Ligand SMILES: Nc1nc2c(ncn2[C@@H]2O[C@H](COP(=O)(O)OP(=O)(O)OP(=O)(O)O)[C@@H](O)[C@H]2O)c(=O)[nH]1
């Protein structure tokens with residue numbers, strides 16, 4: 595959503611990552627009413643664009659999952675923060691280690707300035723809370739880069755339509771399939787941030803408690 599400054603570079607990185615790789619790939623961009631030309635840039639570079647006018651990180655992913663056709667889905671932000679070049683190797687690990695789901699740890703190798711102290715603290719609180727509530731040992735509950743077999747989505751109960759979908763998909767994966775967290779590098783963002791620290795941070799915090807103790811929808 596409104597990532598015209600970076601979407602071209604992300605798509606180019608994906609193309610270079612897959613050139614010469616044994617994996618066939620198809621790129622899907624989910625757009626939410628961008629007014630800066632993001633979907634046009636994506637289409638011009640050969641990506642398929644799914645239009646999702648409803649606002650929300652989670653709803654955008656749900657729309658993308660429904661439109662995806664490959665055996666394996668790999669996700670990343672359109673802001674140049676995640677290492678697109680690592681995706682083919684993560685696909686190899688998925689098959690060689692017979693995994694269903696890989697989530698990634700951005701804290702393993704984070705560029706200076708990639709995450710503010712406020713966001714680091716927020717991440718620490720959310721990750722500790724998630725681990726305590728669900729008995730997990732995740733290092734990065736909010737990473738947006740996952741590589742997984744599309745078929746496992748049928749097992750997941752994904753209730754959240756906003757940012758909490760990121761932590762929720764990890765909770766579902768760790769509880770319901772063969773899942774592992776692997777280190778990645780994380781870079782500074784290009785363009786404006788779309789989340790609101792306090793609003794999304796507190797929404798994520800409450801979502802963890804809701805998911806743990808309430809059976810009904812959020
Ligand atoms: N289609 C769509 N994309 C969204 C929406 N909200 C966020 N995004 C995208 O989801 C990705 C994650 O949002 P960011 O603003 O980068 O949030 P973040 O990665 O947690 O924060 P930074 O680390 O500061 O970049 C970005 O590529 C956004 O463009 C939405 O409502 N619809």
Ligand SMILES: [Mg+2]
Pocket residue numbers: 671673675783
């Ligand atoms: Mg981002």
